[in-house]
Amino acid sequence: MFAVAVGALPDGTPVIVSSGGDKTVRVWRLADGTPVGKRLPGHAWVNAVAVGRLPDGTPVIISSGEDGTVRVWRLADGTPLVPPLDLPASVRAVVVHGHVIVTAAGADIVVHQPGLSRPMR
Numbered sequence: 001m002f003a004v005a006v007g008a009l010p011d012g013t014p015v016i017v018s019s020g021g022d023k024t025v026r027v028w029r030l031a032d033g034t035p036v037g038k039r040l041p042g043h044a045w046v047n048a049v050a051v052g053r054l055p056d057g058t059p060v061i062i063s064s065g066e067d068g069t070v071r072v073w074r075l076a077d078g079t080p081l082v083p084p085l086d087l088p089a090s091v092r093a094v095v096v097h098g099h100v101i102v103t104a105a106g107a108d109i110v111v112h113q114p115g116l117s118r119p120m121r
Helices: none
Strands: 004-008 014-019 025-029 035-040 046-053 059-065 069-074 091-097 100-105 108-112
Touching: 004 059, 014 046, 025 059, 059 091, 059 100, 069 091, 069 100
Parallel strands: 004 046, 046 091
Antiparallel strands: 004 014, 014 025, 025 035, 046 059, 059 069, 091 100, 100 108
16 A cells, blocks of 8 residues: 655645655655655554644644554654554554544544654654
8 A cells, every 4th residue: 555645845845745665654846756855764564644734833744554653754854753653453544633633543533632842852
């Protein structure tokens, strides 16, 4: 399974966020397909990606995996913003709105509100 979402960098540049067979998330400039930043690893297999903005306007990528993890990355540079959410089942879909992440895992749809006030170190 491959996943794709669209968004914009902080400067407004449109980008595509995708997952692939290499188990990573990638960001590409929409205009010419140029990769932006590094590959974002961490899932056994990436099932879904979403792009959103935190309440402070920071663009983020949310990725979910076959391994039941949900990861939150800063879109501009791929910095993880919180520790991964570990869910008991494969996460098939994910969406973000402000500080709320909604996941679909197994037969459950769950709303999460992870602390996103500062980057993870």
